[in-house]
Amino acid sequence: MIWNEKIECGDRNELRAIQTERLRETVQRIYHNVPCYRKKMQKAGLVPDDIRSLEDLTKLPFTVKQDLRDNYPFGMFTVPMSEIVRIHASSGTTGKPTVVGYTRKDLNNWAEMVSRALCMGGVHRNDIVQVAYGYGLFTGGLGLHYGCENLGASVIPISGGNTQKQLQLMQDFGTTVLACTPSYSLYLAEAMKEMGIKKEELKLRVGIFGAEPWTENMRHEIEEKLGIKAIDIYGLSEIMGPGVSCECEYQCGMHINEDHFLPEIIDPETLQPVAPGEVGELVFTTVTKEGIPLIRYRTRDLTRLIYDKCKCGRTLVRMEKCKGRSDDMLIIRGVNVFPSQVESVLLGMSETEPHYLLIVEREGTLDTLNVMVEVQEQFFSDEIKKLETLRKKITANLESTLGISVNVKLVEPKTIERSAGKAKRVIDNRKL
Amino acid sequence: MIIKQLSVFLENKAGRLNEVASLLGHADINMSAFSVADTTEFGILRMIVSDPEKAGEILKEAGFAVRLTDVICLHSPNVPGALSKALNVLAAESVFIEYLYAFSMDKDSANIVLKPEDIQKCIQVLKDHQIELLSASDLYEF
Numbered sequence: 001m002i003w004n005e006k007i008e009c010g011d012r013n014e015l016r017a018i019q020t021e022r023l024r025e026t027v028q029r030i031y032h033n034v035p036c037y038r039k040k041m042q043k044a045g046l047v048p049d050d051i052r053s054l055e056d057l058t059k060l061p062f063t064v065k066q067d068l069r070d071n072y073p074f075g076m077f078t079v080p081m082s083e084i085v086r087i088h089a090s091s092g093t094t095g096k097p098t099v100v101g102y103t104r105k106d107l108n109n110w111a112e113m114v115s116r117a118l119c120m121g122g123v124h125r126n127d128i129v130q131v132a133y134g135y136g137l138f139t140g141g142l143g144l145h146y147g148c149e150n151l152g153a154s155v156i157p158i159s160g161g162n163t164q165k166q167l168q169l170m171q172d173f174g175t176t177v178l179a180c181t182p183s184y185s186l187y188l189a190e191a192m193k194e195m196g197i198k199k200e201e202l203k204l205r206v207g208i209f210g211a212e213p214w215t216e217n218m219r220h221e222i223e224e225k226l227g228i229k230a231i232d233i234y235g236l237s238e239i240m241g242p243g244v245s246c247e248c249e250y251q252c253g254m255h256i257n258e259d260h261f262l263p264e265i266i267d268p269e270t271l272q273p274v275a276p277g278e279v280g281e282l283v284f285t286t287v288t289k290e291g292i293p294l295i296r297y298r299t300r301d302l303t304r305l306i307y308d309k310c311k312c313g314r315t316l317v318r319m320e321k322c323k324g325r326s327d328d329m330l331i332i333r334g335v336n337v338f339p340s341q342v343e344s345v346l347l348g349m350s351e352t353e354p355h356y357l358l359i360v361e362r363e364g365t366l367d368t369l370n371v372m373v374e375v376q377e378q379f380f381s382d383e384i385k386k387l388e389t390l391r392k393k394i395t396a397n398l399e400s401t402l403g404i405s406v407n408v409k410l411v412e413p414k415t416i417e418r419s420a421g422k423a424k425r426v427i428d429n430r431k432l
Numbered sequence: 433m434i435i436k437q438l439s440v441f442l443e444n445k446a447g448r449l450n451e452v453a454s455l456l457g458h459a460d461i462n463m464s465a466f467s468v469a470d471t472t473e474f475g476i477l478r479m480i481v482s483d484p485e486k487a488g489e490i491l492k493e494a495g496f497a498v499r500l501t502d503v504i505c506l507h508s509p510n511v512p513g514a515l516s517k518a519l520n521v522l523a524a525e526s527v528f529i530e531y532l533y534a535f536s537m538d539k540d541s542a543n544i545v546l547k548p549e550d551i552q553k554c555i556q557v558l559k560d561h562q563i564e565l566l567s568a569s570d571l572y573e574f
Contacts, residue, residue, distance in 0.1 A: 376497075412443050
């Protein structure tokens with residue numbers, strides 16, 4: 001089923017007309033309501049009336065995560081707080097989160113887009129959807145939740161973790177759709193094996209997986225182990241949350257909701273648009289958002305766009321599975337981790353120096369983050385308990401900042417490469 | 433009475449202990465006794481060597497985290513119950529021990545390296561009970 005056939009399968013010229021009108025309206029709004037944008041546009045010698053067509057989009061300056069940080073927490077909001085009905089946040093690069101606000105209309109649009117995404121994956125109103133994304137500041141849980149309700153499916157708002165209970169409810173309630181991170185779905189499959197639950201005993205048929213990068217190999221493994229169709233859903237909280245784009249049943253790229261978001265692909269070095277079909281950094285301009293519209297926001301995700309008509313009949317452009325990042329952000333168990341966050345924690349402790357190495361492993365199905373920290377001469381002790389206490393203190397500080405569990409390893413002094421220019425701070429062994 | 437023990441932080445990786453042994457060997461420094469305390473993540477090598485200051489410098493230069501720690505060394509007859517006698521005295525006086533390890537240089541006696549929580553109190557208690565302590569010169573001469 002197609003949720004909104006008129007838009008999703010519409011004529012591109014009609015779509016362009018809608019996009020143009022919405023872009024012009026958005027530019028007016030941000031220019032007059034957000035000082036940060038007005039300054040940027042003035043610096044570029046632009047007034048709102050200079051943006052008349054979609055081709056004019058590239059005249060506008062980019063927006064980056066740092067802009068959100070500089071205007072923390074609400075400085076980029078376009079409407080007064082009385083119009084904001086929900087706030088979400090994701091981890092920032094150096095401790096302070098990236099904050100986004102939604103108006104009532106934003107939430108309605110979001111639910112609409114998640115409903116479209118669910119339909120693309122073959123979910124319908126008779127389905128029982130277990131939402132095992134985290135509920136809270138993270139957009140995954142609540143984003144999927146309201147999209148499911150809007151669709152008319154039955155939602156089990158179980159949130160993340162609590163694996164035993166997840167499996168129990170899957171059995172007892174007859175869950176047909178699982179929404180979580182792809183790595184957690186594999187973890188559930190492993191737990192099923194341990195508990196002697198066969199996939200045939202469950203009614204699962206579709207998985208809506210996102211919030212972290214995953215490979216085609218992982219897709220095959222999940223589909224095989226759970227006996228389901230694994231659908232990739234994409235989103236980022238700055239733009240909206242899950243549902244910015246999603247795969248259809250043909251699993252050949254994620255359809256972007258272009259009536260709300262204008263995608264561009266740029267070269268992350270030159271910042272110029274790449275040739276059509278080339279891989280580059282994905283940039284979004286939101287054209288319906290009221291709470292916090294973003295102009296040419298650099299997602300840092302590397303992908304390419306496919307404009308061919310899809311077998312499903314949708315005409316919305318598709319983006320390929322993300323091929324990596326143009327910055328050093330890691331996504332570990334659905335949580336964004338920046339190496340600079342680790343650095344700021346270590347700098348904040350008198351016992352450590354900011355020399356570290358992050359090693360990400362996929363042990364079985366779950367990602368683990370190992371942090372190698374040097375033992376400084378003056379804090380080295382001949383007693384195990386003192387070193388263990390130090391290790392626990394570093395671990396606790398890192399965990400509270402990063403929001404995920406870490407495994408701290410103390411290593412010998414001066415064994416971690418010093419930054420002569422660009423130090424290697426991260427080893428990702430997950431082969432994504 | 434106080435003896436300098438050389439403590440070295442060791443990452444859990446192959447060949448690290450041998451590197452220490454080889455560096456000290458080339459510098460003509462003898463190891464009289466050592467013990468390795470291990471955790472899942474790292475180890476601590478504790479040793480009594482013929483020239484702790486020099487050994488420490490050599491290892492530091494080679495990039496090891498080292499520390500000279502004050503310990504004491506009991507000298508006791510190599511007979512059943514000898515250790516218990518010394519420990520009874522310390523327990524009775526509430527002297528806590530962080531760790532200890534033993535080595536022997538001849539058939540008739542045993543040496544116990546001991547790191548007490550309060551080293552001065554420990555020495556006093558042992559002296560009061562006529563328990564023999566080795567001096568640094570006794571050990572470094574070996």
